[in-house]
Amino acid sequence: MEDELSFSDIYGGRLALQRRYYSPSCREFCLSCPRLSLRSLTSVTCTVWLAAYGLFTLCENSMILSAAIFITLLGLLGYLHFVKIDQETLLIIDSLGIQLTSSYASGKESTTFIEMGKVKDVIINEAIYMQKVIYYLCILLNDPADPHGISQVVPVFQDCLTAVTLPWRASLWCSSCLLLDGDHGICTD
Amino acid sequence: MAYQGGGGHDLGHDPSTALYHDSPGNTVTCRTGAHNICMVSDFFYPNMGGVESHIYQLSQCLIERGHKVIVVTHAYGTRKGVRYLTKGLKVYYLPLRVMYNQSTATTLFHSLPLLRYIFVRERVTIIHSHSSFSAMAHDALFHAKTMGLRTVFTDHSLFGFADVSSVLTNKLLTVSLCDTNHIICVSYTSKENTVLRATLNPEIVSVIPNAVDPTDFTPDPFRRHDSIITIVIVSRLVYRKGTDLLSGIIPELCQKYKDLNFIIGGEGPKRIILEEVRERYQLHDRVRLLGALEHKDVRNVLVQGHIFLNTSLTEAFCMAIVEAASCGLQVVSTRVGGIPEVLPDNLIILCEPSVKSLCEGLEKAISQLKSGALPAPEKIHNIVKTFYTWRNVAERTEKVYNRVAGETVLSMDKRLERLISRCGPVTGYIFALLAVFNFLFLTFLRWMTPDSYIDVAIDATGPKGAWTHQYPYSRKRGKNNEMPQTR
Numbered sequence: 001m002e003d004e005l006s007f008s009d010i011y012g013g014r015l016a017l018q019r020r021y022y023s024p025s026c027r028e029f030c031l032s033c034p035r036l037s038l039r040s041l042t043s044v045t046c047t048v049w050l051a052a053y054g055l056f057t058l059c060e061n062s063m064i065l066s067a068a069i070f071i072t073l074l075g076l077l078g079y080l081h082f083v084k085i086d087q088e089t090l091l092i093i094d095s096l097g098i099q100l101t102s103s104y105a106s107g108k109e110s111t112t113f114i115e116m117g118k119v120k121d122v123i124i125n126e127a128i129y130m131q132k133v134i135y136y137l138c139i140l141l142n143d144p145a146d147p148h149g150i151s152q153v154v155p156v157f158q159d160c161l162t163a164v165t166l167p168w169r170a171s172l173w174c175s176s177c178l179l180l181d182g183d184h185g186i187c188t189d
Numbered sequence: 190m191a192y193q194g195g196g197g198h199d200l201g202h203d204p205s206t207a208l209y210h211d212s213p214g215n216t217v218t219c220r221t222g223a224h225n226i227c228m229v230s231d232f233f234y235p236n237m238g239g240v241e242s243h244i245y246q247l248s249q250c251l252i253e254r255g256h257k258v259i260v261v262t263h264a265y266g267t268r269k270g271v272r273y274l275t276k277g278l279k280v281y282y283l284p285l286r287v288m289y290n291q292s293t294a295t296t297l298f299h300s301l302p303l304l305r306y307i308f309v310r311e312r313v314t315i316i317h318s319h320s321s322f323s324a325m326a327h328d329a330l331f332h333a334k335t336m337g338l339r340t341v342f343t344d345h346s347l348f349g350f351a352d353v354s355s356v357l358t359n360k361l362l363t364v365s366l367c368d369t370n371h372i373i374c375v376s377y378t379s380k381e382n383t384v385l386r387a388t389l390n391p392e393i394v395s396v397i398p399n400a401v402d403p404t405d406f407t408p409d410p411f412r413r414h415d416s417i418i419t420i421v422i423v424s425r426l427v428y429r430k431g432t433d434l435l436s437g438i439i440p441e442l443c444q445k446y447k448d449l450n451f452i453i454g455g456e457g458p459k460r461i462i463l464e465e466v467r468e469r470y471q472l473h474d475r476v477r478l479l480g481a482l483e484h485k486d487v488r489n490v491l492v493q494g495h496i497f498l499n500t501s502l503t504e505a506f507c508m509a510i511v512e513a514a515s516c517g518l519q520v521v522s523t524r525v526g527g528i529p530e531v532l533p534d535n536l537i538i539l540c541e542p543s544v545k546s547l548c549e550g551l552e553k554a555i556s557q558l559k560s561g562a563l564p565a566p567e568k569i570h571n572i573v574k575t576f577y578t579w580r581n582v583a584e585r586t587e588k589v590y591n592r593v594a595g596e597t598v599l600s601m602d603k604r605l606e607r608l609i610s611r612c613g614p615v616t617g618y619i620f621a622l623l624a625v626f627n628f629l630f631l632t633f634l635r636w637m638t639p640d641s642y643i644d645v646a647i648d649a650t651g652p653k654g655a656w657t658h659q660y661p662y663s664r665k666r667g668k669n670n671e672m673p674q675t676r
Binding site for chain 1: 270
């Protein structure tokens with residue numbers, strides 16, 4: 001079973017959320033961020049080149065132009081490989097744990113797995129981010145030393161910052177699947 | 190603390206639709222009854238003081254009356270981000286730079302993006318700023334007027350007119366208050382002072398006194414020795430509080446009455462005078478100087494005495510005498526500033542600010558005490574505890590909000606006109622120009638992030654409040670408090 005929903009991120013862009021139910025104890029979220037738009041690519045390239053030409057007319061050294069080519073190319077490669085995330089996946093398997101996967105635009109993937117025993121709770125938190133105040137979904141990890149303590153807070157979907165509805169739904173989803181202890185006050189979706 | 194779903198409120202709803210039903214522009218329903226109030230001040234807990242507790246207590250009582258209240262202040266050390274206090278009072282600790290004395294630096298512009306974001310996401314309708322020392326409070330008033338929100342300001346202090354710093358602050362206050370919807374002062378004396386300082390129309394200034402938590406100041410007759418008479422003084426030992434008068438009163442009364450003791454709480458530059466007096470007249474066993482007191486210890490000092498003496502030379506609203514009366518002490522005070530407004534005549538003996546008059550007042554109190562004519566402490570407490578309660582303050586503040594909600598906010602051209610006409614030729618034009626810049630900056634921000642992109646925060650308090658009491662203060666809720674809130 002699979003359905004798709006559309007959300008907006010904090011910058012007003014569109015995000016597509018796919019939900020896949022494999023079995024009652026295994027579900028997957030797949031959040032696709034907006035693609036790299038031609039407009040932003042063109043505008044960044046143009047800015048770099050205009051600056052390079054400006055410098056070139058001042059000091060008349062053609063090294064600047066070749067440097068600009070390299071900067072643009074390396075910048076684009078680095079951006080696609082390390083910064084730009086196309087898709088984030090949250091795979092939840094009851095009794096096993098939560099797997100977070102981010103796939104970058106270049107095809108690189110990075111995966112984190114959190115065992116069920118370490119997951120304390122999945123909550124929505126509120127924070128000040130740049131000049132904004134946002135909601136985000138995060139996973140609390142148990143502290144092995146202190147049974148009531150929290151050792152770490154793992155933010156989820158941090159590269160596609162989303163509007164409130166998404167963390168909300170995702171939190172419902174995770175907790176209904178993970179059967180976390182019931183004092184969430186969250187209804188099943 | 191993290192928000193964990195809406196409790197029983199949203200059962201059976203799709204949460205996403207439940208949220209967006211009441212999102213854009215539904216402030217009309219709020220106008221009839223409940224308001225969305227945003228308290229702004231640089232001073233809030235964990236900092237301690239009068240303004241801080243005023244904001245906290247007022248917010249709690251307004252929440253109880255069904256309003257939505259949030260508090261905005263600057264970050265204190267590691268305490269930054271969003272926190273929830275008792276009854277779901279939401280506090281934003283904004284990462285703004287502190288400049289001097291816990292007050293943030295003001296450039297009039299840098300706080301606009303964050304404040305605007307908060308005002309929009311919380312659907313705030315009324316901005317209530319506190320304290321004229323707080324730069325953030327003035328900034329918020331300035332931005333709120335640019336955004337077309339209604340504004341209320343509470344002034345907590347009295348000011349002079351003569352020295353350079355007060356001339357500057359008064360000018361700033363004139364600019365800040367000339368287009369504010371309503372101003373609240375703590376006593377009639379303070380109102381007079383504010384009206385004169387900021388050249389305001391007295392009709393838009395209300396008087397709402399401070400309140401005392403009567404449960405904090407209860408009498409305890411067993412703590413005092415009835416074989417001797419104890420006079421308590423709790424104040425900062427400075428000129429303004431009349432410490433010089435005190436140094437004249439102590440030897441005179443101590444010679445006259447052999448069973449009279451003094452307890453003096455407080456610290457200050459004039460302490461040396463009292464120590465001299467104690468030395469010269471050999472009163473070490475009868476005059477105790479306690480030094481600086483924490484607010485929580487004040488009650489324990491007060492209950493040891495029979496008579497409370499206040500020798501202030503100027504005072505906006507004397508909280509100390511209310512606290513003393515609430516502890517069941519007979520109050521003797523000077524007749525200055527707002528003091529005659531504070532207590533009824535049968536609970537206070539008012540004197541002129543001179544040694545002779547104060548000694549007469551004290552002798553009157555002592556003779557009443559010896560003849561047993563004074564009412565029992567418990568009785569005085571029961572009378573006083575009805576005078577200044579936070580619920581009453583909240584009720585009266587609510588009336589101000591209702592009035593303000595019915596008023597119109599000045600449009601940009603009218604606001605500029607008023608700034609130019611009220612604030613003098615130079616300052617007026619400067620601030621009118623700044624107001625225009627602020628408006629342009631706001632337009633730019635609205636273009637960058639339209640209001641529709643900003644998601645609506647889930648109300649913790651107010652008519653649609655999601656804060657529930659059904660969970661005990663369990664491990665989960667307790668622990669989440671300590672989580673890092675910012676990234």
